Amino acid sequence: MSSPVGENRPSGPRELGYDVTETKTAGAPAGTDLAAIELRGVKKTFQAHGDAVAAVRGVDVAIGEGEFFSLLGPSGCGKTTTxxxxxxxDEPTEGEVFLHGQDVVGVPPNKRDVxxxxxxxALFPHMTVLENVAFGLRRKGVAKAEVARRVGEMLEIVDLKGRERRRPRELSGGQQQRVALARALVNRPRALLLDEPLGALDLKLRQAMQVELKRIQREVGITFVYVTHDQNEALTMSDRIAVMNDGRIEQLGTPREIYERPATAFVAGFIGTSNVLSGTVARAGGGRAVIEPGPGERIVVPCDAAPGEEIELTVRPEKIDVRSDPPAGDGCALRGTVTEVVYLGMFTNYNVATSTGAEVVVFVQNVSSADDVATRGDSVWLSWDPRHSYVIGA
Structure with missing residues (x-):
């Protein structure tokens, strides 16, 4: 999918009328300045068959100006309700919702600057692209010349110039999605909320639109709040992610923080693929703890655990090497038997039953067309750098 080009294209949010004088750098931690969106102690309970069902169980979060912020979690975790x-x-059962410092609980949707x-x-099928995008402006009584200017600028940003006269049925799914974006952005909201907008697209188009969405957000410079259950979407686009489970935020951080240092077992399992191992610390010192599952085996973990303490840790599949001989040095070494080998193009997936009783998944990048490094039934050693062992909840 090509990016918009052209000498007449608006150069940024100021030309579109957005106030950028107080906009912080995207991804900057919220709270140092006035947050674009802030939730304090927000709870939401629904009545179902006479019972109270808690959908959101106390959410506290501040979203900074200009952030691409994602609410990520499985179905029913409370992200869409939030x-x-x-x-x-929806109105909270308890708690406060602030938009740019103003408490908006009780304020109707059409009075909120989002x-x-x-x-x-939700495009109008009988209207053209231009008419769909201009709909909100015309309802507000904006002057005809101003409508034409703003619609033209927005169609340029979303790469739909030249398709003004087409109707939704004449557009691809990705183009329809960009019309919906343009219609929302042309009204110059201070924040845009997106509820799984790519869910109806096929995989290849969805991946292309992830890049497009991030580009559009960067160009208009406003706060995006994005709801998704797709971890790859959230990791690709977000400045920060709130991982939700059972109505609560389990972890809040940058994509790298959440992927590399999951705070809970749920986050470790939900974000990508992760191996969760546990054991009793055999020896410790120098800021490292060592678990010794068997002769010559060791799991080295950077932490302050004491001998005899039970710990749970995670290590990502791409951090692990598979070899036939015991690894040298003082890194992590674990013995196992290959139970499954799956070729996946860019890498090969190995499932290895280890002496700890846990099955470990390993991703080995296919840098050549050589045969697999191991086959099903082979006895192997797994090794990885201790810095890739992370204690869950540390």
């Missing part, structure tokens, strides 16, 4: 409370479609894009896009 977004709907920001938008005003717009929302849904998975269905």
């Amino acid at each position: 977004m709907r409370m920001i938008a005003g479609f 717009n929302m894009v849904f998975q269905s896009y």
Whole structure:
């Protein structure tokens, strides 16, 4: 998917009328300045068949100006309900919602300075692209010349110039999604809420649109709050991610922090593929603890655990090497038997049953067309750098 080009293209958010004088760098920790969006002690309970069902169980989060912020979690974790409370479609049972410092609990959706894009896009099928994008401006009574200027600039940003006269049925899924984005952004909201907007697209188009969404957000310079259950989407686009589970935020951080240092077993298992190992510390010292599952085996963990203490740790599959001989040095070494080998193009997936009783997944990059480093049934050694062992909850 090509990026928009052209000498007449607006150069940034100021030309589109966005106030960027107080905008912080995307990804900057919220709280140092006035947050774009802040939730304090927010809870939401629904009544179902006479019972109270807690959808959101106490969320505290501040989203900075200009951030691409994602709410990530499985179905039913409370992420969409949280977004709907920001938008005003649902009101919190308890807690406060602030938009740019103003408490908006009780304020209707049309009075909040945010717009929302849904998975269905909700385009008017009988209207052209231009008419769909201009709809909100015309409802507000914006002058005709101003409508034409702003719609033209926004269609340029979302790479739909030249398709003004087409109707939604004449567009691809990705183009329809960009029309919905343009329609929301042309109203110049201070924040845009996106509820799984790429869910209806096929994988290749969804991946291309992830890059496009991040580009558009960077160009208009406003806060995006994005709801998704897709970990790759969140990791690709976000400045920060809130991983939700059972109505609570399990971890809040940058994509790298959440992937490399998961705070809970849930986060470790939900974000990508992770191997969770546990054991009793045999010896410790110098800021390292060592688990010794068997002769010649060791799992070295950077932590302050004491001998005899039970610890749980995680290590990512791509950090592990598979070899036939015991590794030299004082790094991690674990014996096992290959139970499955799956070729996946860019890498090969090995499942290894280890002496700890845990099955470890290993990703080995296919840097050549050589045969697999091991086959099913082979006895192997797994090795990795101790700095890739991370104690869950540390």
